[in-house]
Amino acid sequence: QKEVEQDPGPLSVPEGAIVSLNCTYSNSAFQYFMWYRQYSRKGPELLMYTYSSGNKEDGRFTAQVDKSSKYISLFIRDSQPSDSATYLCAMSALSGNEKLTFGTGTRLTIIP
Amino acid sequence: DSGVTQTPKHLITATGQRVTLRCSPRSGDLSVYWYQQSLDQGLQFLIQYYNGEERAKGNILERFSAQQFPDLHSELNLSSLELGDSALYFCASSVEVGTQYFGPGTRLLVL
Numbered sequence: 613q614k615e616v617e618q619d620p621g622p623l624s625v626p627e628g629a630i631v632s633l634n635c636t637y638s639n640s641a642f643q644y645f646m647w648y649r650q651y652s653r654k655g656p657e658l659l660m661y662t663y664s665s666g667n668k669e670d671g672r673f674t675a676q677v678d679k680s681s682k683y684i685s686l687f688i689r690d691s692q693p694s695d696s697a698t699y700l701c702a703m704s705a706l707s708g709n710e711k712l713t714f715g716t717g718t719r720l721t722i723i724p
Numbered sequence: 725d726s727g728v729t730q731t732p733k734h735l736i737t738a739t740g741q742r743v744t745l746r747c748s749p750r751s752g753d754l755s756v757y758w759y760q761q762s763l764d765q766g767l768q769f770l771i772q773y774y775n776g777e778e779r780a781k782g783n784i785l786e787r788f789s790a791q792q793f794p795d796l797h798s799e800l801n802l803s804s805l806e807l808g809d810s811a812l813y814f815c816a817s818s819v820e821v822g823t824q825y826f827g828p829g830t831r832l833l834v835l
Binding site: 646648653656657658711712715716 | 728759782812814825831
């Protein structure tokens with residue numbers, strides 16, 4: 613079983629819809645949670661970064677972490693065609709060992 | 725633009741050969757990370773350097789090695805290349821835990 617599970621999709625939604633992306637994890641040592649966006653053949657771009665449980669909002673993006681359920685989410689409001697990309701969740705432990713463990717990524721398409 | 729640079733962008737080589745990938749971190753970042761992204765394995769952590777010292781190792785093959793130089797740039801050396809080494813190789817840098825910024829990657833094709 614992988615440490616981080618993410619539905620690979622693909623996920624297609626109409627423009628303007630709210631998008632919900634999720635990851636589950638098994639390692640309770642994870643304390644830092646990130647969402648990256650990756651366009652085709654490009655490097656991952658950091659979107660959101662949260663520490664421990666709670667919510668964080670940045671513009672149209674909201675990240676939620678529920679450590680009790682080992683479940684994280686990214687919500688995209690008023691989705692735009694430019695949001696079409698692969699979204700990767702990533703996590704790291706509070707150990708000084710700062711490697712990131714990634715989900716497999718969800719491919720998202722916003723239909724105009 | 726993340727501020728992390730990687731060269732070359734593309735690399736085509738033959739099995740058994742050796743290649744060197746180069747990464748320059750963002751200004752002020754002391755940590756450099758190397759990741760491999762393949763279709764079947766996703767993004768996998770290879771190795772981390774912090775201010776010239778190896779800090780963490782992931783699923784890095786013995787045929788692969790890396791180093792970080794005094795000017796903080798890093799090189800990933802891949803030797804005795806196999807077809808299965810074909811992948812995207814990313815470098816990331818950070819100054820603190822959690823905020824890793826990725827470069828554009830090097831696409832390696834082994835024929």
